[in-house]
Amino acid sequence: MILHHEDIVQLETRYRANFINSLGGFKSLVLVGTRSPEGNDNLTAFSSLFHLGANPALCGVVVRPNEPKQNTLGNILNTQSYTLNHVLPSFYEQAHQTSAKYEEGLSEFGEVGLTPEFHAGIYAPFVQESAVKFACEFVQKIDIELNGTFLVIGKIVKIIVPDNCLYADGFVDLEKAQTVTCSGLDSYHSTQRLSRLSYAKVGKAPARIEQ
């Protein structure tokens, strides 16, 4: 099936949303935890996390101009604090359910059945059920005028990973940590390692790293 630009713009809205979201490949799935200045917690699934740099340690997420993620954005701007929590197969359905449009003031933690966890120095709640999780300090919001979305960039200020998933070279074995990936708007997947590969050099085929 080949679609040209004229075909793409004529697709039915929901069909196009499924289709175009699928092209992004398998995506990072995280629950973003925030807390309002009044102390109301908010938790929402994002599939747009991207790595921006390791030094300083920076990451970005895309925020759309609609509820419920606006609570997330408001809380981040008001408190400068948010957490990103990987999802496990044991609670991916709850993670999905955080996308429902709950009334303001209701905590998605309570509504979907996940547990807020607090750490000294971090205002926003983590997800207790998550194995790999980290906190960010807000750094920059970039407005994408093309479609009214925002990029939120944060500095990673606290990291929690299971000891047995962290290797000697700094690699975190997300498969061992059971981190889930997603595709399209609503499909969830676990993974099976093909291999780690050695640093790519001209004239030398990459070697498999055994672990």
Place this chain on the structure above:
Amino acid sequence: MILHHEDIVQLETRYRANFINSLGGFKSLVLVGTRSPEGNDNLTAFSSLFHLGANPALCGVVVRPNEPKQNTLGNILNTQSYTLNHVLPSFYEQAHQTSAKYEEGLSEFGEVGLTPEFHAGIYAPFVQESAVKFACEFVQKIDIELNGTFLVIGKIVKIIVPDNCLYADGFVDLEKAQTVTCSGLDSYHSTQRLSRLSYAKVGKAPARIEQ
């Protein structure tokens, strides 16, 4: 293992790169194909693709300020055209190898053993071996001053997917298409579906979508 900000900044450079890249979860892996105005082809693996919107159909990638991806950026700016090609288990090692620092003028297609494929109206080469692939027209470059990286935003103008992977609601079954995901800097994975879930609504648990 818990790391605080003071710990993160003191990590050894390569260790930190492995570690911080791992936090991004399972990531979209694409080969970006470009062609210089003189007709030299370039192909590089990116793990930072993110979905930006379906209407208009937009996506972004993070480009770092170093070779060999600068050829990619230069070609995109000069020709406005690039392709994004999903990777299969049959050629993920070649995809990894495109990151080696080949001399300017050498085509990574030839060096790693992948085949350029051209389509009418699209200047940049696709990867023939890819099942799911699409072409973008350059729209915007955003400079991230914090660390000198760039976000390149493009409009999706042509899409190629296998007929048997495209469902009636527009969802593309990337698992059937054998799209590979990656984690950290060098780990490659295939996937196993947990489930698709129905649109999240307040007061209703998500249902599994059977297909």
